[in-house]
Amino acid sequence: MESFSLSAVPNLRKSRIDLSDTGSSTSSIRYQDCTVNSRVGFRGQGAASFLTSQGLPIPSQANQSLLFEDSLVVLRLSKTEFWLVDIENTYHELIEKLELSSEPLEDVYRLFCQHSHACFLFSGEQTASMFSKVCGVDLRGDVFPVGSIAQTSVARVNAIVARQEGKGKEYYLLLSDLASSQYLWEALLDAGSEFA
Amino acid sequence: MSMNRLPAPLGLFVNRQKTLNFTFEGQHYQGFEGDTIASALIANDQWLMSRSFKYHRPRGPLTMAGQDANTLVQLNSEPNVLADKQRISADLEVLGQNYNGSLEQDKDAKLSLAGRFMPVGFYYRAFYKPMGIWDKWEPFIRKKAGLGFADLSFKPVYHDKAYLFHDVAVIGAGPAGLAAALKAAEEGASVLLVDENPMLGGALTYHRFDVEGVRANALRNQLEKSVLNHPKITVLNNATCNGWFTDNYLPIIQGNRMYKARAKQCIVASGAFEQHVVFRNNDVPGVVMSSAAMRLMSQYAIRPANTAVVLTGNDDGYLCALELVSNGVQVPLIVDMRAKGADETLQHAVAQQGIKVRLNATVYEALPSSDKKRLSAVQVHNITGKGQVSAGGVTIPCDMLCMSAGYMPVYQLLCQAGAKLSYNDDNARFSLTSLPNNLHVAGSANGVHELDAVIRDGQLAAYKSVISLGLTSSEPEVVACDQQTNFPWPIFKHPKGKDFVDFDEDLQAKDIVNATRLGYRDVQLVKRFSTVGMGPSQGRHSALPTARLVAEATNRTVTETGVTTARPPFVPEKLAHLAGRIFSPHKYTPMHQRHLELGAHMIPAGIWRRPAYYGDPADRDELIQKEAQMVRNAVGMIDVSTLGGLEVRGPDAAEFVNRIYTFGFLKQPVGKTRYAVLTNEQGVVVDDGVACRIAENHFYITATTSGVDAVYREMTKWNAQWRLEVDIANVTSAFSAVNVAGPLARKVLSKVCFDVDFSNQAFPYLAYREGTIDGVPVRLMRVGFVGELGYEIHMPSLLGEGIWDRLMDAGSEFNMQPFGVETQRLLRLEKGHIIVSQDTDGMSHPGELSLNWAVNRKKPFFIGCRSVDIVMARKQTRKLVGFKLDAKVTRPKEGHLVLANASQVDCAITGNITSSEYSSTVGANIGMAFVGVDQQELGTRFPIRVDNGEIVMAEVVKLPFYDENNARQEVL
C-alpha cells in the first residue's frame, strides 16, 4: 500500500468555483482560480535538503517565498514545511516526480495541498485595498513586499496569502480550504466590487 | 420665509450657491447645502424641534454639535436622528417625534403638570405591586415615553468594514489634533486623522479665541492646508471613532462603513464638552451653550437671536458676547457667576461694545414666551453662597441665553482605555491619568485651553508617539496651562423645580438629591435608579452636575464620587455597521452541485451543508423510510466527505496513536481498521473515528465532522510535549468520501474498481484496501456504520465529483440512489451506534456508553486514562440504553427528559433522550436515552416527559435493534 499518488490524473481535476459570477464584476482587480493547477507540499526535517537536492531554491526563512524559473512558487511556511505552487500549470511533470521521489524518504512527508486547498490569484493595483476589507494583516506593498507570506484569516477562513511576481507582473497568491472556497471566492468578489 | 444669514466668511459649513428644499412636520423650508436640519430650521426661526422624554416639554437645540437629545427627529426610514448632525438633502422629509397630536400641540405636554406625582424612580416604585401589574402598564408607558418609529419595510443597504493600518491615529482634528498629526507626520510617521465634522479645525471653526476675532480662521486655514498637503496624513472627515479597544483597535464609522483602524500609537485630542448651568427652565428653546451660538454664527452664518444674555463662569462667555455683538445681536448683559470677572482686556473690550457685566450673579429662572416655545426673558439674581441666590432679581428680556459654565474633557475613549478621570475640588479642573502605553491625550481633553498651549500639547503628544515608534529621540517640554475654565458650582436649585440636570431624561436637581436620600450613594446606583446619563447624550452634560450633587449630598469630593463608567459605543451605531458583510463561512463537499441537482434538502452540519434526504421536506418521514429501506434491501450511497481526516506518519506513528486513543494500536495489522475513541483529560468521550493502518508507520484516521479541528489541535499539542517522531496532518478537505452500503454494495464497487478483490475473504469486514477507479487512487475501507455490507471510498477531493458520477452510473442497474444524513442517523440508530456529541455530553465516560470494549487498560497511557479509571470505579449514576415504544404513542424528541417516576409531577430527572426516530424496519419508535442506573435493565419501563407535559412509557431493549449478530455487515 501507500501507492497513493496525489498528482494522479491531473486532467480530471475539477474546481468547484462557479466562475459565472466573475463576468459581471466591474472590478479592476483580476481574479483567477488556479485550483486545478498542480501543487505539492513537503514537511519534515529532511524537506529542505530534499528540495535542494532536487535543484529547487528554498527561502531562507519561514513565511517567505521564492520563484523557480518563471512561474513555480516555492513557499516556506515554517522551518520544515514547503509548498510548491505551479502558477501557470506547466510544471506537472516536475511536481509528480517530486511527489514520487519523496516517498522513500523517512524524514520527508508529502502534504495534501493539491486537494485540500483552493488556489486563487489576484492582480491589480487595488488588490491590497480589497484585502483590507477582509483581512487584519496589512498586505500593502510597502510593508508586504514581493516574497512575503501571511498565514492569516481572510473573510473568517484560514488562508495563506503570498505576494510574488513573474514575467514582470506582481500578484497575490491565496491558498485556502477547498471546502469553503466557493464562499471565500464570493466574499472576495464582493469585497473587490467597489474597485472599478 | 426668512433666511436670516450673515455674510461670508461666516458660514464655513454651508454652500450659499445651492439651496435645498425640505419639509419639517409637513411645512416647507429652505436651507443651504451643508446645513443641518437644525441649522436650517433655526435660519427659519423654528426653534422647537422635539418634545422631552418624560414631561413632553418643548425643546430646541442645546449644543448644535449632536451632543444632546433635544434635536432627535424622525426621518422616513430612520428614527432618532440628530437634527444638529444630519445634513439636509433635497426633499428630505423630517418629522418631530415623541408627541401626541403634533409637535406644536402636544396633548401630553400636560404631563409636565403631573411632574410632582412622578418622582425619581417613579416607575420602579409605582408599578411593582401587585405582582404582574407592570405587564399591564408597560405598553402604555412605552408608548408615552417612546422615541421614533422603526420602518419595518426598509430596504437594507450595503454596509461594510475595512481595516486601516497606521503608525499614529489622531482622534479629533481641532488645533491639538491638527498640530499632533502634522508633527507626527513630519517626523516620518504615517498618520490617520479622524474627525466627526465635515471640516477640519474643531473649535477653530467656531470659537473666538481673541478680542479681534481673527486668530481662529487664520490658524485653521494654515493648519488645514499643511495637513491636507502632507502625503503621510490620511484624513477621515464626518467620521466617528466609536470606541477604544485593546492595542489601539479603533472602530471608526464613516457613512456606511466601519473602519477597523489598527494604530501603533493613538493620540486622543477629542476636545471638551461645554457644560450647562442648572437653574429653573434651563431647557426652554433659546437657552443654549455659548459654543452652540458661536457654531450657528461661524459654521452656518446664522444670526441666532435679536437679544442674547450671556451667563458665564469663565472668560469664554465674554468672547461669545463679542462675537454676538459683532454679528448684530444685542447683548444687554453678561451675567458672570464669578466674583472677580474676566481679565482686563476682555472687560475693556465688552465695555467698549456697551455690554454691561454683572458679577457674582446668575440666571435663576428662564421665562418662556406665552406659547412656551421660545425664551422671552431671564431672571437674574445675585449669588449669595454655593448654589444660593438673593431673594430679589431683575428680569432681562431676551430671546437667547448663552451658557458657559465650563468644560468637561471628552474622556470616553480614554476611560475605555483604562484612564482615570480625576477632579480637583479646589480649582474645578479635570485631569486624566493612568493611560496605557501607546495612548496619549492632548488639548482641551487634557485640560489645556489656551490656544498656544493647545498647539504645543498636540505637538508634545506627537513627540511621545514618534519616540515610542523609534522615529526620534528628542524630548520636548511638558505643556503647562493654568487657565481656569470651570465654575465650581453652577447649580441653582429652584423650589419650583424644572432645573434640569439631565435634559434627555427630564431629571431635575432634586431628583438626584432624592436618589441619594433614598440610599443610593454610589454614583452608579444613582444612575440606575434615576436613569441619569442613560439617555442618548450619555451623560455628556449630566455627569458633572450629578457628580457634584451626589458629592455634596454625601459629603464627599467629586473625585471620590466619580463619574459612571464610559463604555463603547461613543455614539449610537447601527446593527448594520456592526454586521458589515456578515462573513459566515460554510463548506461544500465536491458533490454539492450533484445534491442540488437531485433535489436534496440541504441542512447545516456544523460549518458544512449536507443533504438531510433527497426530496421535499413536506415528505420527510416518508423519504427517510424509503431511503432506509433501499439501503436495507438493495444499495444506497451517501456523501460522507465531511468526515474528518487525519494523517499520522513517521517511525512513532503507532506509538502516538496508541497514546491518543483509548484502544490498543501498536499491534494493529497493516490493512486493517480499528475503532478509535478519544477521551479528554477529564475522561469524557469527546470524539470517535476509524483508524486505518496503511503502513507500519502510517495511519489514516477519521474523526467526527465537527470534532476534527479540535482533535487535530489536541494531537499537535500533545506532540509539542512528547516530541515523538511523527507528522500529523489534517486532511479533511483533501479527501472526499462516500459510503456505498447495502447488500448489493459489492456489485456496485466491482463494476468500477478492478484492482481490488471485493470478496469477503479477500476484503473482510474492517479491512483497508487501496485501488483505483478510472485511474484515480482511492482508499477503501469496509465499514458497518449503517449495519449493512458497506464500503467507504475516500478519494482526492478535486476528483470526488467524477467518482460520485461514476458510482451513480454503476449503481443505476441496482436502482441505487443517494441517501441523506437523516436517513444515515436512523440506520445507525437501528444498529445502536452512538454519535459522539449527539448521544454523549460533557460528562459521558466510556462506561456510561458501554464502550469499555474499546478501552485498553493494559497499555501504559492514553489521554484521560487516569480519569477514566477514577470515574469508572465510582458508583455509576446513569447509562445510555436503547429504548422502544409503540409506533402509535407520541414519539419523544431529542432532549426530552427521562423521569425517575411516572406518577409524581415533580420527581427527579434521571436522564434524557439523545436519539429518537421511527424505524420502519423495527416497526416501532426507537431511540437511545440516558436513564438512571436502576432503570437500565432490559425490559425496564421508564417514563419520558414529552411536549405539553405528557408522559409516555418506553421500554429498555437490547442493542442493536436490528441484526443482532451483525451478520449482514460482517459475513455477507
Place this chain on the structure above:
Amino acid sequence: MKMMNCPLNGLRNISEFVYGGEVKSMPDHVTCSDKEWADYVFYSENTIRVVMEWWFHSPSGYWFIAERHTASDEILNTYDPSERFTKRVEFDSAAAVTEEKRA
C-alpha cells in the same frame, strides 16, 4: 482587539489564536493520588501572577507558549515549545515526566 506576537507569524489579532490552557506538569498518572490527579485536571491557581499558557495559531496550525500576566493581561513573552520540551517523553516506565525544566 488584543494582539499577540506569534513566534512563527509575528503580531496578529488575538482572534487568529485558540487558547490551549495553562502549561502544567502532568503528575505520574500511575502513582499519583486521586487528589493529585484531580488537582492537575481540574484546578487552576487563579491568582495574580505570570502564567504560562498554550496558544495555537490557527491559520498556520502552530502551537507555542505565551507568558502572560493575569492582572494586566500583558503578554510578556512567546516562544516555541521546543525551548521548554526538549526530550522525548516515554510512558512505558513508571515515572512518566511530560515536562522538562527549562535550562
